[in-house]
Amino acid sequence: MNNSIRLLLVEDNDADARIIQFHLKACSEIRVSVDHVGTLSDAIAATHDHGYDVLIVDMGLPDCSGLANVTRLREAAPTATIIVLTADDDDTDALEAIRHGAQEYLSKQRLRGPLLTRAIRHSITRQQHLLTAQSQAMTDALTGIGNRRAFEREMDRRIHEYQRHDVPFCLTIFDIDHFKKINDQWGHDVGDKTLRVLSESLYNEVRATDMVTRLGGEEFAVIFVATQLAEALKVSHRARAKIGERCGARIHDDMQLTISGGVAEVAPGDDLRTLINRADEALYVAKNSGRDRCLAHDGTLICGEISETCAT
Known part of the structure; x- marks a missing residue:
């Protein structure tokens, strides 16, 4: 991951957004360029205009909340890595978020720079493996075109x-x-x-x-x-x-x-x-x-x- 990671932060709480951006800028293991929006509609528009590698999204946004955030972002950015943020620490919500297309689920209560860095690195790797497997499942082995x-x-x-x-x-x-x-x-x-x-x-x-x-x-x-x-x-x-x-x-x-x-x-x-x-x-x-x-x-x-x- 030598190239800069293009990241969109979707967070309506400005204080939380500043903390997350601070952790990202302080990280020496990865290089990240960050854009920030506060609503799901703005996030979807941004993904259409820019090819983001990673989307970090709060589960509670003013124009949409819960798993619908993940579903709609996955539709808008099929290949991007999605990391979900939440105010609580509910494992059931985490599992459901992953089932709906997220790669990782982080509680804001435990969010620290090293944890966020590892989550980004591991999530990108998991998404790359998933896309490779999906591509192989969609490819005709003999001709190399779609099946x-x-x-x-x-x-x-x-x-x-x-x-x-x-x-x-x-x-x-x-x-x-x-x-x-x-x-x-x-x-x-x-x-x-x-x-x-x-x-x-x-x-x-x-x-x-x-x-x-x-x-x-x-x-x-x-x-x-x-x-x-x-x-x-x-x-x-x-x-x-x-x-x-x-x-x-x-x-x-x-x-x-x-x-x-x-x-x-x-x-x-x-x-x-x-x-x-x-x-x-x-x-x-x-x-x-x-x-x-x-x-x-x-x-x-x-x-x-x-x-x-x-x-x-």
Whole structure:
């Protein structure tokens, strides 16, 4: 921890805030830069503007109190280390705070410089271990991209954002054509290489804000953020064409690799399953009408271009 730790102190009692800041500045083991706010609303705004490493929050704030402070700060700053301060010494509250996303719980009655320093150091370490474990749980071991769990979490987040703020997004499900034949003809090592090359190629064809995941087997998904159906279909067509042109030779001299895709846009009333079902239906038609193509489901029709009527 040689770099300065960016810390936000959320404490409405100015006297307590001065004591905590004194202990932090007096500490020689860690370097800390401290910002101070007195309400939860100001803390949430500050976390959006600055990337804090550590949040120290009083459990009793004027605009929010108790475990809701921890829950709302965790939502606002998913990767930050959270340390809770309280006026009492209740172990039950401490356990509940940790269950709600805090890394440490300190009583103001026992707060001293060395204790605060150790709490910060150990809490950062615990949070780093937690984030590493979460990342591993969300990563496909073969390809290094997100797995189905990561896909479902991001889809839930995007659906929630659409419902609250009307931000559109699209989903494309891609499937490798004749993947079983690849395994049968060249073996599973080549099959695994195919999956890795395809994931890398899809990742390179979309924006940094979009998300590429492996759903399982030879099936991949791309979540196109803030994108409508026509644009998502266009990008999916382009990715499919480039993969067909370039990827086969990277895997094996004699391979011709093609993929098919089904595209759908979120609509009112959608949940995870209904949106996946529409993309799957478009993919099914693409597979059964010659493969090596992308089709879109507009809610009623399945089309190769948004302006045309291709299939019902």
